[in-house]
Amino acid sequence: MRRREIYDDRRAARAVAVTTARRAGPQGALWGYVFGATIAATAWSYSSSFPTAESRARLADSVEGNAGFAALFGPIRAIDTIAGYTAYKTMFFLVILGAIWGLLAATRLLRGEEDAGRWGLFLSGRTTRGGAAAQAAIGLATALVPLWVLTAVLTAAVGATSKVQIGVGASLCLATSVGAAVAMLMAVGMLVGQLAATRHDANLIGAGVLTGSYLVRMAADSDPSLDWLRWASPLGWIEELRPLTGSHPLAFVPIVVLIAVLTIVAVRVASRRDLGASAFASRDRRAPRTLLLGGQAGLTVRLTRPAFVAWVAALAATGLVFGLVAQAAGAALRGSPGLEQAIARLGGSSAGAVAYLGFVFVFAAGLVAIAVAGQVAAIRNEEAAGLLDNLLVRPVARWRWLAVRLAVGSGLVVVASTLVGLAAWAGAASQHTGVAVGDLFVAGLNVAPPALFVLGIGALVFGFWPRVAIGVTYGLVVWSFFVETIAAVFDSSHWLRDTSPLLHITPAPAADPNWTSAAWLVGLGILAALVGVAAFCRRDLQGA
């Protein structure tokens, strides 16, 4: 008997929403876990580092009113409480990370699908251009649910302990604030995906929107007289929600309005434009530029140049900011047991600006590791997209292709690390901090070994199991950050600390670099990369 599968209109018409939710949902859950764990670890760490009212008051005295910190990370409120400290310490990073993910997820699942030609398959089914875009919006919103739930549950779980004591309502408010930032940038991503010619262009426009929003928020937080300016920035609205420090629900109004307006406009644009078309003119034709197209190495440099320049610029800017605030931050944190303990755990003993720089350079090491994980992703994506076939069917040796790719990744690490140090010195020197250029140059180089280790592990996994290389490499970086965040919970000899490459470097310039440890990290990275190259030369090419 012939078997038939007949789907009703409703089921067929929601295929886009279901597909989008299925693809974005697991990532939403992962980020929810990371966000929740970070919040929980921060709250727990604060309660351990500042156990007494006196130590908390001293911290508050030294930090509150620091305009530099407020401009960079947001206003400092009730930092003498666990809730206030947790909000201040986590909100900036979680909101920025969540916003970037929301933007990239939206452009990937709408414009990216269109660029790949798969959106047309949806549109040949029982939906319309506008209907498919609306369904994608529902799918993205569905993916927010696990993010929100996990963030709220983990925050509430740690909040329920007697040591932390953050209420369920405050936990929900914090999770909602982070989720609101993600949702806003998803809506931005949806709209720019309709306006731009490619996903790449959409990402650039979306990044511009996020940067502009951050700069307006930064200006608003730099001077109390500019408080009103916060209402001109979507990131300012998130700050105005004030999770954990006295919620301010009025700020939800512009957030909800913005999400609704952007989504409606995106759906309307989608319903009116041709598939593949864009509102902005794209340059599909131009005179040839053959610079760097003389061979595989040049091509690699040319293809990685935009990401290379962007990361180097971003890390140099980060180093500059570290240097600019080092003097003030060092003074504010002088005597902070939390910072001193953190520096001591990492093997340092300095205080003041040097201690601050030592502490934040460990964070910089994590950022360089993220940059290099992006290089591993680019390596895998070139294979998965079939682009590598074009090279390897010509006289290009596999080992050479991968070696060049890894050399570019290593170059990114060395250049970015060096510039972080030199830019930090430039910033510090402008504030008469008195840290020597040589010390910060060495401190910059000191952040390279963990990234080179991550690159080596990425190459190793790529050589054997290419389909999981991206996940494992980013996973290693996220894990390293996670262990670094919760390191306060463990004693210095705990094996868990050893699993984070970030905890194998000293906090230079607050301590002398441990070149032996650095050499081990680099050596193991090189060994892993060599094994990875050898394995790659012996395996089948594997598509997506």
Added chain:
Amino acid sequence: MGRPTAIRTQALSKSFGDTRALVSLSLDVAEGEVIGYLGPNGAGKTTTIRLLLGLIRATSGRAEIFGVDCQAHPVEAHRRVAYVPGEVNLWPSLTGTEALHLLGRIHGYVDVAYRDLLIERFELDPSKKVRAYSKGNRQKLILIAGLMTRADLLLLDEPTSGLDPLKERAFRECVAEAREHGQTVFLSSHILSEVEALCDRIAILRAGRLVEVGTLAEMRHLSALHVEAQMDGSVPPLSGLPGVSAVEVDGSRVSCRVTGSVEPLLAALAGAGVRHLVSREPSLEELFLAHYGSGQAASDAA
């Protein structure tokens, strides 16, 4: 064959897990030969080409290109090879000119005049970015990138996929020119008329196994001849004659298939008084379908 060998495979096999994609392929292709490589989807055609290119590793067996072990020394083998895939993925931000420049430089040799002729012949606008090309235009670009190298061996995997009939004709001209230049062409294709028109020999693959290889004439010789006759009177009994099968009678008209000598059939028809007789050799399509009839498909599935 007498001529030096361009491609030689010996018991070449490839398995993906439990799936045997290619089973003990032994095939020689002479230098200067144009060989058609036929088979339905999943028969192992692309697997063969990817093994020859060293993109995937053989489970067992050996493959050589111009005497070079192409699994052990792919770079050396690739110096004399140009490959044209049926599914094209090129760097979307490059223009056509930039892509051709890059691929030519990497290969190491480009016949510039011929490249310009190909751009004209295929009517490609090379100033556009790859991302702006249609599927057909991307196919033209990769075809030009392969042909412009004048490589000794052209490995073509469904190279006319997405091309319009005019450009398909242009492609046939290119293969004819390649033959004149003494280049070897390994053409994997679903377009049987293309293979029939271009190829000296044909290899047919089924479920990863080589089931037939030879010239079209040799294959026809081994296959049944289709005969139709109009009789003066009634049709004589033909079913029992040696080599005769598929007899169909419609009044005084009869059609049948003959394998081997046609003498017994001709004698029987002449004895009964034949008014009109037509015989036709099987087309490549008929030969191909004979290998992939429903019975074969069922046995493959089993």
